[in-house]
Amino acid sequence: MQASAETLAFLRDVRVFEAFSDSDLTVLIERLRARELRRHQLLFREGDGGDEMFIVRRGTILISKAVTGKVEQVLVRVEPFDFFGEMSLFDGSPRSATAQAETDVELLILGRDSLQAMTETAPHAAAKFFYAMVQVFMERLRRSTLQVAEATRWGLEATGLDVESR
Amino acid sequence: MQRPAPAKFELLVRRDDDSDFELRQVPSVVGYLNSRPRRVDEGSYEISELRSRLTVAPAFILKNKTTERFLLLSEQERFLWDQMDGATALQEIATAYVLKYGEFDFEIIPSLLRKLQRAQLLTFEPRSRLRAVLARNRGRVLVKALELALTALERIRISSHNVQTFFQGLYRYGGFLLFTPVAMIACVVLAAAGAGAAHILFRDVRDMLEGFGGHALRGILTVKLLFFASVALHQFVHGLACTHYRRRVREFGFTFLHGFVPTFYTDVTDIFMASRRARFVTAATGALVHLVLGAVAFIVAAKAPAGSFTQAFAAASGIIQWQALVVALYPFCFIEMDGYHILVDALGVPTLKHDAIAYAKSLLTGAGRLGEGREELLWIGYVVLSTVSVAAFIAFNVWIIVSATH
Numbered sequence: 001m002q003a004s005a006e007t008l009a010f011l012r013d014v015r016v017f018e019a020f021s022d023s024d025l026t027v028l029i030e031r032l033r034a035r036e037l038r039r040h041q042l043l044f045r046e047g048d049g050g051d052e053m054f055i056v057r058r059g060t061i062l063i064s065k066a067v068t069g070k071v072e073q074v075l076v077r078v079e080p081f082d083f084f085g086e087m088s089l090f091d092g093s094p095r096s097a098t099a100q101a102e103t104d105v106e107l108l109i110l111g112r113d114s115l116q117a118m119t120e121t122a123p124h125a126a127a128k129f130f131y132a133m134v135q136v137f138m139e140r141l142r143r144s145t146l147q148v149a150e151a152t153r154w155g156l157e158a159t160g161l162d163v164e165s166r
Numbered sequence: 167m168q169r170p171a172p173a174k175f176e177l178l179v180r181r182d183d184d185s186d187f188e189l190r191q192v193p194s195v196v197g198y199l200n201s202r203p204r205r206v207d208e209g210s211y212e213i214s215e216l217r218s219r220l221t222v223a224p225a226f227i228l229k230n231k232t233t234e235r236f237l238l239l240s241e242q243e244r245f246l247w248d249q250m251d252g253a254t255a256l257q258e259i260a261t262a263y264v265l266k267y268g269e270f271d272f273e274i275i276p277s278l279l280r281k282l283q284r285a286q287l288l289t290f291e292p293r294s295r296l297r298a299v300l301a302r303n304r305g306r307v308l309v310k311a312l313e314l315a316l317t318a319l320e321r322i323r324i325s326s327h328n329v330q331t332f333f334q335g336l337y338r339y340g341g342f343l344l345f346t347p348v349a350m351i352a353c354v355v356l357a358a359a360g361a362g363a364a365h366i367l368f369r370d371v372r373d374m375l376e377g378f379g380g381h382a383l384r385g386i387l388t389v390k391l392l393f394f395a396s397v398a399l400h401q402f403v404h405g406l407a408c409t410h411y412r413r414r415v416r417e418f419g420f421t422f423l424h425g426f427v428p429t430f431y432t433d434v435t436d437i438f439m440a441s442r443r444a445r446f447v448t449a450a451t452g453a454l455v456h457l458v459l460g461a462v463a464f465i466v467a468a469k470a471p472a473g474s475f476t477q478a479f480a481a482a483s484g485i486i487q488w489q490a491l492v493v494a495l496y497p498f499c500f501i502e503m504d505g506y507h508i509l510v511d512a513l514g515v516p517t518l519k520h521d522a523i524a525y526a527k528s529l530l531t532g533a534g535r536l537g538e539g540r541e542e543l544l545w546i547g548y549v550v551l552s553t554v555s556v557a558a559f560i561a562f563n564v565w566i567i568v569s570a571t572h
Contacts, residue, residue, distance in 0.1 A: 040186050040187060042184075062178060062189075064178045067177070070179060070180040070181075070182070070184075071177055071178070071179050071180075072177065072178040072179075072180070073175060073176070073177055073178070074176040074177065074178050074189065100178075100187070102189075150173055151173075151175075153170075153173040153194070154173035154174070154175055154194045154197070155194075156194075157172055157173055157194030157195070157197075157198060158194040158195075158196075158197030158198050158201065159197075159198070159201060160198055160201070160276055160279050160280070160283075
C-alpha cells in the first residue's frame with residue numbers, strides 16, 4: 001500500500017500505533033493492505049481460519065457470536081480507528097466470532113507475515129505495538145466480564161426472579 | 167440510587183439464505199412480559215377463603231403443601247393466581263386484570279410474583295408449547311422443516327409505530343363522517359337493502375354462481391383473496407374509532423398470527439383508558455365494514471344480469487363479507503374476535519374462553535363436577551354455543567360449495 005499523508009494521519013490516531021514515529025508508520029503502511037466491504041457483507045465467520053487483524057478506517061463492523069440457529073449475539077461494534085481479529089494474528093487459531101459490515105466499510109489489513117517482518121526490521125516499533133496490544137487485551141477482558149454480568153442481569157429481569165429476598 | 171436502565175441484548179438474525187441479516191434489540195422487559203408464570207401442580211397447594219366478621223373485603227389463604235408455607239392473598243391477587251396457568255403471558259394477565267378491576271396499579275403483579283416465588287409456588291414456562299415441542303424434536307427432518315417454516319413466517323412483520331399522525335389526518339379529512347348519525351342510518355339502510363337482495367339471490371344459489379362457469383371453487387377462492395384487502399379496511403376503522411375517542415393508535419401492521427394466519431392488525435390498547443362505550447364502538451365499528459361491503463356486493467349481484475360473472479363474483483363476495491361480519495361479532499366461536507371482547511367486557515369476565523374450556527375439560531376427564539352456579543352455567547353455555555356455532559358455520563360453507571359445484 002502506498003503511504004499517503006491521509007493514511008499516515010489516520011494511523012497516528014489508531015491506539016496500537018500511537019507510539020510509532022512517522023518513519024515507523026511509513027514502513028508499516030507499506031506492509032498494510034486495504035479492503036472495502038459493502039453494507040452487510042460478511043468478512044469472516046466464527047471457526048474460519050485466519051492470520052490477519054483489521055483496522056477500521058471508515059464505517060462500522062459488527063462482531064457477533066452464534067447463539068442458536070440463525071441468531072447471533074452482537075458482542076461489539078468496531079468503529080473507525082479501532083481494530084479486531086488480532087487473536088488469530090498472534091496464535092493462528094480459528095476465528096472466535098463472526099465479523100460483518102454494518103455499513104459500507106473500508107479496512108486496513110495487517111497480516112502475520114507483515115508483523116513478523118516488522119518485528120525483525122523495526123523491533124523498537126514492534127515492542128511499542130505489543131505493549132499497546134497487551135493494554136487493549138486487558139481492557140477487552142474487563143469488557144467481557146461486564147458483558148457476562150449484563151447477561152445475568154437480563155436473565156434476572158426477564159424472569160422477575162427475586163434473588164435478594166431468598 | 168438511580169435505577170439502571172433495563173438490560174438489553176442486541177441480536178443479529180440471519181436470513182435463510184445467509185446473504186443478509188437484521189438487528190434486533192431485545193430488552194429484558196420484553197422477555198418478562200412474554201413469560202408465562204405457572205403455579206405448582208394442583209395437588210401441591212390448597213387455597214381457602216378467609217372468613218371474618220370484621221373485614222369486608224374477601225381474603226384467601228394459599229398453602230404450599232410441600233413446604234408448609236402460607237400466604238395471605240387479596241381478592242385481586244387470588245384472581246391473578248388463577249390466571250397463572252403456564253399458558254397465559256404476563257401481558258395477557260395484566261390486560262385481564264384491567265378488564266376485571268379497571269385498575270392500572272400493575273405493581274401488584276410483580277409483587278405477587280415475588281411473593282409466590284419465595285413460597286416456591288411458581289415456575290415459568292416457555293412462550294409457546296408448540297415451539298417447545300418442536301425444539302425438543304428438532305432432530306427429525308419434518309419437525310425441523312416445520313420449525314423453519316414457522317420461524318420464517320413469524321419473521322414477516324411489516325408494521326409502523328408512527329401511525330397516530332396518519333390516523334389523525336385520515337379522521338380529520340373524512341374519517342369522522344363514519345361516526346355520525348347519518349353514517350349509522352346509511353349503514354342500517356344499506357344492511358336492509360343488502361339483506362333484501364341476498365334473500366332474492368338465495369332463492370337459487372346454483373343459478374347465482376353459474377357465472378363462474380365450471381370453476382366455482384376457483385372463483386370463490388379468488389373472492390377470498392380479495393376479501394383479505396377488506397380486513398385491512400376493518401383494521402383502519404378500528405384505528406379511526408380509537409382516534410375518534412382521542413386515544414392513541416400505537417401500531418398498524420401485517421403479520422402471520424401464530425406463524426400461519428396472515429392478518430392485518432391495529433394496536434388500539436390505549437382505548438382501555440377510555441369509557442366502556444368507547445371500547446364497544448371501537449370493537450364493533452371495524453366489523454361493520456364487512457356489513458357495508460357485503461350489502462353493497464349483494465345489491466350489485468341482484469342488479470347484475472342473472473348467471474353473469476359479475477353476479478357470481480359479487481354474490482360470493484357478499485357471502486364472504488357477511489360471514490366475516492358474523493365471525494367478527496359473534497362471540498361464541500372459540501375465537502377472541504371483536505364480539506368476544508365486547509361480551510367479556512360487558513360481563514366483566516375477561517378470561518371467559520380460557521375458564522370455560524378448562525371447566526369443560528375437567529368435566530370430560532372426570533376431574534371436575536357439574537355445578538349449578540352462575541359461573542358454571544356461563545362456562546357450559548359458552549362451550550355448548552361455541553361448539554354448535556362452529557359446526558353450523560362449517561356445515562353452511564360445505565352447503566355453499568356443494569350447491570355451487572353440483
